[in-house]
Amino acid sequence: MRDFSLEITSRDVAAIPAAAELIPAGTRINVTFLSNEEPATTVAAARAVLDAGFVPVPHLAARRIRSLDVFMSLLEQLQAAGVAEHLFLIAGDPAQPEGPFSDAASLIRAVRLADYGVREVGIAGYPEGHPNIATDVLWASLDEKLGELRTQGLAPVVVTQFGFDADAVATWVGEVRARGYDGPIRVGAPGPAGVKRLLRYASRFGVTSSAGIVRKYGFSLANLMGTAGPDTFIRSLQDAVARDAALGEVAMHFYTFGGLDATAAWARDFVAASGGAS
Template structure:
């Protein structure tokens, strides 16, 4: 049985896909509510045409594309403008997610997402809303105080630029850590919508592989609460327990404000969309 608090957290959820996953979107589109935000990644092994095609497919199916911009992967301002221009041509430039990206050394003039935001380029191509990254369980390579400084600086820069902000988090397993982080965000005067990242249903080994890659905490106690055991890596796990616990924690913390869910679809778009439909239908 799904609690009202968990259903509230699920309401208006968003999804994530890669540029290569148009077939997955085609398979899953009938299960996804119209108007759902679908983020399109900006990976090193995908090119401009793949990213544009994926964003167009999202829009054509009646969803809201949120293309990613990976600052350190951009080789020039011209490359950024070409991408935004192509997105604007298909009506997919209003909302973006701007993140630093994986490369240790910037490939061009943008060392981080803040420099992209401050460039003034985004507004020229119709961008109105920018999602920025949050890390409820920290980052393996960046101290917490630096993460907070970056979040505050990006929030302030977006406000100065007249752009709406969404804080979109790395996926998490620990509901209590997420609740505390949300309250810490609010205590710093950041009132933007927060989308908490969590994995859709996927194989346990795959989930743990992504957790190691992204530096997400995966201690025995936390993953057991999430719904699987480190000693039994067979089968799949979904975010049922996490959603229930986080929904209940946020319900008793009214200062948490507008919090929704963002699903990383490691197990596929269809599996995640079907899980969300079934979870919401439980009473």
């Protein structure tokens, strides 16, 4: 929790002023790349994050980029807006690419990103797997992306899909370290939200949500009208990191699901209840 990050969409930009006083200055705020928006919307949202005193991390979804020229133009727009230093590259949702890019690695290979002011690139990790991608393919993809970033001299950061099982996440982080990556890992978790909403997102992203797992996370399937926060999940993960120094640098990344102010207030209260940064 010393250096947690947040994830929003461009629709959440209006909530930034009210939430700003709750969020530590310099916090990374990822801005997702939505399928129904023009690239200029992502650029403008990232600039709003910067103007509010935070570090914008705009997402670029490979399968939604129609050509190399479009990709280069988008990078130029981000650079001109002063928000290209930190990027998050991901394959994206379309089953078939809309252009020549099928995954994040193909974006990394396409151009010299540093020429556009890029210094750090986030890539995705899946501690509880992916509904449409085999586990061995996920590992090979992670290795490939890290290798491409090393070749370009860019700083990588691995940001995971959200999950409910801290034990599975700790095991996965250990495997990442065993494969030779010693850089930052940001572990995804949903901010406080209604139980029904959490389960809906879990189903959408293929995250394990069995009765045993959700009990470990801290809510009951018998109370679908209630809300739940990641308190239990984080404390379990903190215990795992404390037990095993080999897990290295781990920070939290919160998916706000439209509730930036609620997530920011929860994070402030969690840190305060823990006696300060933890």
